Amino acid sequence: MSSVADSPGSLAVWCNGLTKRFGRREAVHSVSLEVRRGEVVGLLGANGAGKTTLIKMMLGLVRPDAGEVMLLGQPGTDPLSRLRVGYLPELFRYQPWLNADEVLKLHGRLAHTQLSADDRLELLSMVGLHDRAVDRVGDFSKGMQQRLGLAVALVGDPELIVLDEPTSALDPLGRVEVRDLVLKLRDRGVAVLLNSHLIGEVERVCDRVVILDHGRLVAGGTLAELLGQRKVTLRLNNVTEQAHERLRASGVVEREKDRYTVTVSDGSGDDGAGTDNFDSADADVSRLVADLVGLGVHVYGVERSRISLEDRLLGILRAGAESDSTRDVGS
């Protein structure tokens, strides 16, 4: 995941073996995670996977039972490690009796940063609230409160921003704005840890993704590493046992009536998600089809596709659920 040169001190986030139990339930189990400076990392997982607890442990809001955290080179136990850290919580609430400008002023003081009136207006403009500076937060809609939360997260020129479901209350336009904002932050060298259920959002902006399942880190890597799989769906008839073996030799086979889906690992060294380096895969598929025809199989259709992040996530989560149920039956 990271090069040897990435010492904990040089990273935006370094977590090692973070574990948290709530009563008998283990919310997070020995999670180690790194976010490099200037990198956008997506945090994915089902509800209750432990994503928010992990974030809260990083930010000193929840005390871990085991493990350590370093933020921007300083131990997470020291509040000053959060000096250049912005945070938009999943539950975004700000003092309803203050106005938007006063909320920013408050967070500026707490971040030991002097924000001029122009700075505050600029922050509000970045999230589309420049004309609501003196309005009471209590009168804001949820979407506006989330926008204010984004502005709050940007207070103090952060070098790391943690966004926990930053677009949950936003309209489609707002989501695009947040996506653009994250990309702008990356361009400025700000590290972003993004927890979002919107996989498309994560796929578009993240350099790397980590997937949590039942409190454990089950997969992680660049999108190219995670999505280095392709699917070939064939509509076949007269499939003999020999043809079955040929299909299985190409990859994992799933069958639904006459549709055979073969998931093949992409060993071609694809250098980026979204780029279609199909040359070698094309040859593989051609050979497969030729072999099947040679074995007397009637081929009615061939459809190739790249595995999406959503497919990959669902595959991982379902595999986790199946292994859980197997464990339950076995025990």
Added chain:
Amino acid sequence: MTTMTLRPSTPAARVRSILTIARLTLREAMRKRVIWALLVLSVLLLTLTAWGFSQLSGMDTSMGRLTSGQSRLLASQLLNLVMFGMSMIVALGTAFLAGPTLGGELESGVSLAMVARPVHRSSVLLGKWLGLVVFGSVYICIAGLAQMLVVRVTVSYWPPSPILALGLLALETIVLLTLALLLSSLISPLASGITTVGLFGATWVAGVVGGIGAALDNDGVARVGTISAILLPTDGLWRGAMHAIQDPTALIQMDAAAEGFPFISSSSLSAAYFAWVVIWIVIVLTLCLVSFRRRAI
């Protein structure tokens, strides 16, 4: 964006964080309805007492017209009663403010973004405590002084130690809000407010019971008041404040029965008890800090 970061590692920066939170808490108190409820109740009480006390002078009773001395004595007792009402209003107001300001923010999620800032949790808690202390103390001093002035204007009675009395009433408020803060870090804001008020009332009743026990020379019953005044010093402080408000001749005139009367205090506050109150506040605030530092937000 041009920002200038102040040096955050210095003790001065920590004090600045505490003062920021204290100012925020004060602003919260001023902008929330609790201040208006307190104001309305206090003005109502002041108006009623102004009218009531003005009726005392020259009042006809079954034993004849009250002399000015008798009026003063009666005013002294009534002032204790009214000040009790006043202290109760402020205590309840502050207790119900202390709960939401910590527990409410924890429950609603307002604390999330604040505690994730480069501030120690102890600074957040001390800031809230300080804000509440300033609010409660200033309010009780202003309202209490106004009450004393009303009595002075209407029946020319002025308490023997007004500053001590107001100081003790402020301390009583501080004790109660510290307890409310501790409870709100453990239970829901509403439950903490109700429990605080319940304990305040129970301690006052225990103080009255203890006084009756002392009047009847029943050590067991008298001990109820002593123990409750140690566990929660609100009633002990209130009795000290009463002693500073009341006419010294009241005790002589009422003799032993004074001990059993809930609005007369037979003794002033001892230095040892005062020291205990300070220790009590430090202990409860420390417990509150420990609880808040360990709490998952």
